Amino acid sequence: MKLGEVVSIVEGTLLFDADLNVEVPCAGAADLMSDVLAFAEPGSVLLTGLCNPQVVRSVEMADMVAIIFVRGKHPPPETVALAKEKGIPSVTTPHTMFEMCGRLYEAGLRGCDISCRIDLVR
Amino acid sequence: MPGITRAQELVYELKIEDVMTREVITVPPQISMTELREILREHRISGVPVLENGVLVGIISIEDLIKALAAGEMGATVEKKMTRDPVFLYADEPVVMAVNRFRRPGFGRFPVVDNGKNLIGILTRGDIIEGLLKKLEVEYHEEEIRHYRASHIFEDIVSDCTSLILRYNIVARDLEHAGEASSNIKLVLTRLEIPRQHVRRVAIATYEAEMNIVLHADEGGEIVAEVQPRQIVIRVTDTGPGIADIEQAMQPGFSTASRWMRELGFGAGMGLSNIQSCVDEMRLESPPGTGTFLEAVIYLNREGEK
Structure with a gap:
């Protein structure tokens, strides 16, 4: 699934202009950054309710490609600035984490821990 | 980061004066369309600003020339055929302003002025593309050099x-x-x-x-x-x-x-x-x-x- 499609499914608003023509193999959702660092696959998207700059750092370290901030949360300027500096497209959506995961799953996107590893084996 | 995103960023970062052509060929309003044809042909350009006593009064292009030719009015002065009060750009505006202006049909070039409204350059789509490519090339080259220097440390x-x-x-x-x-x-x-x-x-x-x-x-x-x-x-x-x-x-x-x-x-x-x-x-x-x-x-x- 293309990142642009992900953004439109979650009805997300971009926090700054970004290239959405990127293929996204899978996604993960967590508020615990250590969980993110444990499960994230390179190239995946993160859904989170956490808004501090550590979200961007975690995504950067794990080679994830985009952040979706759920439940209408608008991250503080330092988070947005860091995401922009690191070139990590970020969007905010008014919907809840559960709802967003559900819609993306329904549209065919799978969680990091399963789909990506299957892809790697192939 | 994909190149397209960097190019999008660059149109905000680069100023019009960074990409415009500085040597502008201009014409006075009194010359005939026939004389204009010679000037355009000689310099291989498709349009020029019209200056009267150093003040920008109009712009005239090859399209105006074709119209005059079709109407058999090549003896008319540039003043009669030019576009008056042309849309111009300020040199310190970001390139994105020009990109937006070029989206509208009918604009092939814009005169560029300084804050005192003196003509200091001209901008075409080609200038923008060339400016972006040059900047991207320089950045790519800088990162390449860093890669080269760093990655060879163990060999050197x-x-x-x-x-x-x-x-x-x-x-x-x-x-x-x-x-x-x-x-x-x-x-x-x-x-x-x-x-x-x-x-x-x-x-x-x-x-x-x-x-x-x-x-x-x-x-x-x-x-x-x-x-x-x-x-x-x-x-x-x-x-x-x-x-x-x-x-x-x-x-x-x-x-x-x-x-x-x-x-x-x-x-x-x-x-x-x-x-x-x-x-x-x-x-x-x-x-x-x-x-x-x-x-x-x-x-x-x-x-x-x-």
Whole structure:
């Protein structure tokens, strides 16, 4: 699934202009950054309710490609600035984490821990 | 980052004066269309600003010339056929302003003026494309040179065992800069052309260690990454409270984090086990009252395995 499609499914608003023509193999959702660092696959998207700059750092370290901030949360300027500096497209959506995961799953996107590893084996 | 995004950024960063053509050919309003034809042909251009006593009064293009030719009015003056009060751009505006103006049909070029409205340049679509390409080429070249310089260090420096030591001081409770050291380590390793999978493992391990220092060590600490040709050794030292029971601390989910640490998204008890799953060797020491010492090794000989 293309990142642009992900953004439109979650009805997300971009926090700054970004290239959405990127293929996204899978996604993960967590508020615990250590969980993110444990499960994230390179190239995946993160859904989170956490808004501090550590979200961007975690995504950067794990080679994830985009952040979706759920439940209408608008991250503080330092988070947005860091995401922009690191070139990590970020969007905010008014919907809840559960709802967003559900819609993306329904549209065919799978969680990091399963789909990506299957892809790697192939 | 994909090139297209950088190009999009550049149209905001670059100013019109950075990409415009500075040597502008102009004509006075009194010359005939026939004379204009000669000027356009001679300079191989498709339009010129019209200046009267140094003041911009109009713009005339090859389209106006074709119309005059069709109407048999080549003897008419430029003044009669030109577009009056032409749309112009200011030299210090970002290129994106010009890009938006060019979206409207009928505009092939814009005169560029300074703040005193003196004509100082002219801008076509071609100028914009050329300006962007030149800038992208320069940036690409700069990054290439950095890659070249950095990645050849081990070949250029001859010794029995060359290693590059990166040392970072980590300040306790400095949440604003937390993660910067790991980010810089990641950048350096990328420039050294170490395979991505290895860089990612080092980045995750050092980031967890960095957050441990920021959150737990009252006096801060230090991260040292030693890059050797075949492995990367990470040494993390802090003067924090130490770890009472190392075996217990290694258990996924075990945590001593306080509420505020958890609110930051850390302290879920996954840090040390995350580090362990990223590295090939790991040693953790924490004698009571002396802080914590962590040494981790990542092998570079296998293709990102672990």
